[in-house]
Amino acid sequence: MTHVYGNILGLIGHTPLVKLNRVTNDISATVYAKLESCNPGHSTKDRIALHIIEAAEKKGLLKHGSTIVETTSGNTGFSIAMVSIIKGYQCILAVSDKTKAEKIAYLKALGATVYICPANVAPDDPRSYYEVAKKIAAETPDSIYINQYFNELNIDAHYQSTGPEIWEQTEGKITHLIACTGTGGTLSGSAKFLKEKNPDIKIIGVDASGSILKGFHETGTINHSDIHPYQIEGMGKNLIPSALLFDKIDEFIRVNDELSAHRTREIALKEGIMGGYTTGAVVQGLLQYATTHEFSKEDVVVVIFPDHGSRYITKVYSDEWMTEQGFMNNDVLNDEKVFKTEVIK
Numbered sequence: 464m465t466h467v468y469g470n471i472l473g474l475i476g477h478t479p480l481v482k483l484n485r486v487t488n489d490i491s492a493t494v495y496a497k498l499e500s501c502n503p504g505h506s507t508k509d510r511i512a513l514h515i516i517e518a519a520e521k522k523g524l525l526k527h528g529s530t531i532v533e534t535t536s537g538n539t540g541f542s543i544a545m546v547s548i549i550k551g552y553q554c555i556l557a558v559s560d561k562t563k564a565e566k567i568a569y570l571k572a573l574g575a576t577v578y579i580c581p582a583n584v585a586p587d588d589p590r591s592y593y594e595v596a597k598k599i600a601a602e603t604p605d606s607i608y609i610n611q612y613f614n615e616l617n618i619d620a621h622y623q624s625t626g627p628e629i630w631e632q633t634e635g636k637i638t639h640l641i642a643c644t645g646t647g648g649t650l651s652g653s654a655k656f657l658k659e660k661n662p663d664i665k666i667i668g669v670d671a672s673g674s675i676l677k678g679f680h681e682t683g684t685i686n687h688s689d690i691h692p693y694q695i696e697g698m699g700k701n702l703i704p705s706a707l708l709f710d711k712i713d714e715f716i717r718v719n720d721e722l723s724a725h726r727t728r729e730i731a732l733k734e735g736i737m738g739g740y741t742t743g744a745v746v747q748g749l750l751q752y753a754t755t756h757e758f759s760k761e762d763v764v765v766v767i768f769p770d771h772g773s774r775y776i777t778k779v780y781s782d783e784w785m786t787e788q789g790f791m792n793n794d795v796l797n798d799e800k801v802f803k804t805e806v807i808k
């Protein structure tokens with residue numbers, strides 16, 4: 464029997480590379496997207512959830528009924544909840560009260576206990592989701608705190624899986640890897656592996672306008688004036704994660720909410736790939752990079768598409784949301800920007 468698995472976790476990893484044929488037409492290189500939405504939890508975070516939990520098992524830190532704690536309302540939460548179900552652990556997630564009800568419903572559907580914490584308090588306030596998660600982890604026997612921003616196993620998960628997969632899938636021909644950075648784990652772990660194979664591979668990080676990561680890479684200091692609120696979820700940060708190996712990254716590109724949103728919609732319309740907001744951001748980053756760097760026909764570029772667009776139906780894929788943001792007035796992409804609906808009465 465082929466493609467038959469003992470449980471859902473057997474489907475984690477080995478995601479496909481798909482050639483982009485339209486959105487990157489102006490670039491002479493061949494561009495492949497690594498579709499992390501093909502993981503069973505629909506994102507790249509399945510890899511780190513499984514890797515970190517199995518590492519804790521190997522160390523004897525977990526037994527049946529143990530508790531896994533994390534601060535996330537995003538993809539990592541879904542992945543930890545899924546892994547916990549299969550392995551028989553409790554999953555506790557501390558999230559901010561800004562989290563949309565549909566996300567909380569999703570996490571609860573996967574059996575997670577969700578603590579909703581006020582967003583407008585300092586990180587060291589005992590009510591903040593960081594402090595709540597830390598306290599639960601400290602007080603719960605046999606529990607582990609995933610702590611993805613400061614856990615080197617986040618890097619290791621991608622060093623052991625994503626990097627080798629990309630190397631094999633491109634038969635060692637990859638010349639450029641480009642990915643959005645949140646914790647930095649995906650790009651850092653993949654880059655560490657790929658640079659060991661071929662130090663000439665260019666590693667490009669994509670940061671959000673409003674985040675400090677690009678500025679820190681260039682100056683080694685945190686520029687507080689870089690910080691402002693932004694809409695793209697999952698990338699950029701206002702602190703420096705230790706899961707981001709800055710020395711493995713050759714260059715950072717900064718992208719904004721508006722162009723990334725339009726690019727996400729364009730990818731769906733032109734490639735038939737419904738990705739999350741950072742899918743648009745990474746392609747936007749590549750196109751901006753291409754304005755200052757020449758690609759050749761022999762270049763093989765891999766872009767990471769981190770998750771699935773179904774989580775963003777009420778955001779980038781909603782004309783109402785786009786209009787509220789003021790993104791629909793501007794002729795940014797000179798292309799189809801409004802999804803068509805016809806109501807038959």
Ligand SMILES: Cc1ncc(COP(=O)(O)O)c(C=O)c1O
Nearest residue numbers: 644645646647648649697741769
């Ligand atoms: C949608 C999305 N894109 C990109 C990233 C960035 O991945 P990493 O944390 O490995 O840098 C994340 C991380 O949370 C994410 O949720």
